Structures are given as C-alpha cells and as structure tokens.
Amino acid sequence: MENKRNTEQKRVILNALMLADHPTASELYERIRDDNPHLSRATVFRVLGQFADDGVIRKLNLLGSDTRFDARTTPHAHCHCVKCGRVTDVFEGDFVPVLSSQEVAGYKLLSTEIEFNGLCPDCLAKDN
Amino acid sequence: MENKRNTEQKRVILNALMLADHPTASELYERIRDDNPHLSRATVFRVLGQFADDGVIRKLNLLGSDTRFDARTTPHAHCHCVKCGRVTDVFEGDFVPVLSSQEVAGYKLLSTEIEFNGLCPDCLAKDN
DNA sequence: GTAATTGCAAAAATTTTGCCTCATA
DNA sequence: TATGAGGCAAAATTTTTGCAATTAC
Numbered sequence: 001m002e003n004k005r006n007t008e009q010k011r012v013i014l015n016a017l018m019l020a021d022h023p024t025a026s027e028l029y030e031r032i033r034d035d036n037p038h039l040s041r042a043t044v045f046r047v048l049g050q051f052a053d054d055g056v057i058r059k060l061n062l063l064g065s066d067t068r069f070d071a072r073t074t075p076h077a078h079c080h081c082v083k084c085g086r087v088t089d090v091f092e093g094d095f096v097p098v099l100s101s102q103e104v105a106g107y108k109l110l111s112t113e114i115e116f117n118g119l120c121p122d123c124l125a126k127d128n
Numbered sequence: 129m130e131n132k133r134n135t136e137q138k139r140v141i142l143n144a145l146m147l148a149d150h151p152t153a154s155e156l157y158e159r160i161r162d163d164n165p166h167l168s169r170a171t172v173f174r175v176l177g178q179f180a181d182d183g184v185i186r187k188l189n190l191l192g193s194d195t196r197f198d199a200r201t202t203p204h205a206h207c208h209c210v211k212c213g214r215v216t217d218v219f220e221g222d223f224v225p226v227l228s229s230q231e232v233a234g235y236k237l238l239s240t241e242i243e244f245n246g247l248c249p250d251c252l253a254k255d256n
Numbered sequence: 257g258t259a260a261t262t263g264c265a266a267a268a269a270t271t272t273t274g275c276c277t278c279a280t281a
Numbered sequence: 282t283a284t285g286a287g288g289c290a291a292a293a294t295t296t297t298t299g300c301a302a303t304t305a306c
Binding site for chain 2: 059061062063064079081082088090094095096097099101104105106107108109110111112113114115116117118119120121124
Binding site for chain 4: 003005006007024025026041042045046049066067
C-alpha cells in the first residue's frame, strides 16, 4: 500500500467531489455515471475510502445521513439542516471556536468534528 | 404519534442502554437478547429511533462506525478512539467550550455535536 | 514485467417495512 | 376494546469483497 498509482478513475472521482456538495458515495457515483458509464460503484467507495485514509479528502458522519465526503480539508465545521439535509461549511474563527488543544481527556487528538444541527435559512423562512 | 404506551420492551431497552457504553443498535440487541430472547431486533431499532426523536436519548454518528446511542442527554462531547473504538464522554466546560449561540451561518440551531477523534490513553500507551 | 487497481457480480452488513398478533390504557 | 406496539421475516439499503482482467509505473 506504499505504491499508489494515479488513475483516470481517481482523477474523475476527486474532480466530481470538488464540484459536488458533501455527497454520499452513492450520490457521487450517480453523478459520475452519466459521463463515465464504466466507472463502477465499488471503485467510488474504494477510492473515497482511500482518499479519506490518506487525508486527501474528509469523511463526514452527519446525524441521520449516510457517510458523506468533503473535498475541503482545511479545518471547518458543518451546519446541517435537519429538514432538507443541506450542508454548509463554517470556518474556524468565523462562527466556530478554534479548538487547538492537542489532548482532551487523555486522548491524543487527531481531528475534531463540530456539527451544528438545525434549520437552514430557507427552511426557516418556509416555516413562517 | 401522541399516544405513546409504556411497554416492557421500552423499559428493557432504555435500561440496557443506560448500562451500556454508547452501543450501536445491534450491539444493544445482542446484549438484550441473552435475557430477553423474544425481544426482536426490529424493536430495538424502532424504539431507539423513537427515543432519539423524542429527545429521551441521543443519537451519535461517530466517524467510521455505525449509529450509536447515548442515554445521557445533558450537553457533552465525545472522545472517540480511532484504534479501539472506545468512546469517552467529555462535559462542557471541562475540556469542551460552551457553545451557546442560537444561530450559526443563518441556521437556527437545535443541537451541536462535538467529536474528538484520536488515540485513547490505553492505545497511546500500547503504541510506546 | 509486476503489482496496484478496476469492474462486475455476489456477499455482507445494516436498517426499514409489511402485516398479523398481542397487550396497554 | 380500540389501537399503539411488537415479532418475524422479507425487503431495501448501504458497503465490502473475491477474482479475473486491465493498466500505471
């Protein structure tokens, strides 16, 4: 697992992820399939998993939805609309406190996930 | 969905959840089954889902694991060991900042999840 | 040339649903 | 006794895997 190769599939998947908005693996596969009928679903799952392991992309586990992926790797949190499922990036220092500890409760920290669940502006407007 | 009934199954499930440590629905089912062979897996999923919707318990989506449940509803974050999967509660004000905004990026907030991923003290010790 | 990678289909694993029966209020 | 809830098995998802064929290096 040292010798990684650059393949057309990896390029297509990463490119599609950058254009998409926090998609699940299946959602990304559906989008990709239109232009690349031969790229298989298994490859999308496999490649996204590898990318996440390698820190090239970020894996998200938002409440009440399947695993999603994010091409942005700079530290940021997510707002997640419980009604329409929309996800909005929120960057540190903006609304989000900068959590810089290296250790919490004896754990050596590798990453921190902050998820804000609520109603997005659109759904909020519709409710009133 | 107004008239909820109190059943033996709900009591058993809630009780087991309080004794368990952030289990998945299936893990909780396995535990419960020993003493309650007739309580079905579907009931565990259904009841945990209802409890979470009603705010009686909390649903967790930690990175790289299935949905977990937490009987503690007071605000707290989680440390999650990426190696052994162990989950440790961390309460606000302790290591965790108190995030009290009602609104972020135009979203009306309903809940906030903070997840610290890293190596727990035990795995850290084994690594050295 | 060799080993990583893909595609495909099958298998696992997880979660949901239908429907009939049971039991709570 | 009316109807919410549970049991069971089947279905629907989502994700993983085995293996032969392919392709990057």
